[in-house]
Amino acid sequence: QKEVEQDPGPLSVPEGAIVSLNCTYSNSAFQYFMWYRQYSRKGPELLMYTYSSGNKEDGRFTAQVDKSSKYISLFIRDSQPSDSATYLCAMRVNDYKLSFGAGTTVTVRA
Amino acid sequence: GAVVSQHPSWVICKSGTSVKIECRSLDFQATTMFWYRQFPKQSLMLMATSNEGSKATYEQGVEKDKFLINHASLTLSTLTVTSAHPEDSSFYICSARDPAGIETQYFGPGTRLLVL
Numbered sequence: 001q002k003e004v005e006q007d008p009g010p011l012s013v014p015e016g017a018i019v020s021l022n023c024t025y026s027n028s029a030f031q032y033f034m035w036y037r038q039y040s041r042k043g044p045e046l047l048m049y050t051y052s053s054g055n056k057e058d059g060r061f062t063a064q065v066d067k068s069s070k071y072i073s074l075f076i077r078d079s080q081p082s083d084s085a086t087y088l089c090a091m092r093v094n095d096y097k098l099s100f101g102a103g104t105t106v107t108v109r110a
Numbered sequence: 111g112a113v114v115s116q117h118p119s120w121v122i123c124k125s126g127t128s129v130k131i132e133c134r135s136l137d138f139q140a141t142t143m144f145w146y147r148q149f150p151k152q153s154l155m156l157m158a159t160s161n162e163g164s165k166a167t168y169e170q171g172v173e174k175d176k177f178l179i180n181h182a183s184l185t186l187s188t189l190t191v192t193s194a195h196p197e198d199s200s201f202y203i204c205s206a207r208d209p210a211g212i213e214t215q216y217f218g219p220g221t222r223l224l225v226l
Contacts, residue, residue, distance in 0.1 A: 032214070034214055041222065043218050043219045098144075103153050
């Protein structure tokens with residue numbers, strides 16, 4: 001069993017729809033949770049960073065962490081074609097090594 | 111802030127040659143840098159962690175003599191793929207930790223290596 005599970009998709013939605021992404025994990029020691037966006041042939045770009053459980057909102061993006069269920073989510077409201085990318089969840093304990101999900105490929109159709 | 115650059119962005123080389131990839135933190139000092147490898151449609155695989163002034167720590171299964179890492183300064187780490195072979199063709203991405211920021215990793219744009 002992988003430490004971090006993420007459905008690779010692909011996920012296709014019409015412009016303006018809400019994109020819902022999630023990851024589950026097995027290591028209860030994870031404390032820091034991140035979402036990265038990666039465009040094709042580019043390095044990952046940090047989108048959201050959350051410590052422990054709770055919600056965090058930044059513009060059209062909302063990240064949720066439920067440590068009791070070992071489940072994290074990312075929601076993208078009013079999705080745009082420019083949101084088409086691969087979204088990677090990542091998490092870590094107190095050291096700095098990240099454990100990544102497989103990445104979900106999202107296409108927003110104009 | 112928190113910008114990481116990589117050079118070159120892509121490289122094509124013949125089998126048996128060595129290739130050096132540079133990773134630089136442009137606006138912060140990175141005590142720790144990481145090197146990843148990514149195959150098409152797969153996630154990032156951590157190869158090694160490098161700390162400035164000390165030897166890199168390699169992940170299990172990564173050949174130390176094959177992938178030489180040097181972190182000589184707080185803003186520069188290099189990865190040298192020695193005697194490259196076609197199976198080394200991949201997308202190599204570095205990241206750096208900004209200890210003054212939110213303490214996560216900021217990634218470079220990646221280097222695409224093709225070994226013929």
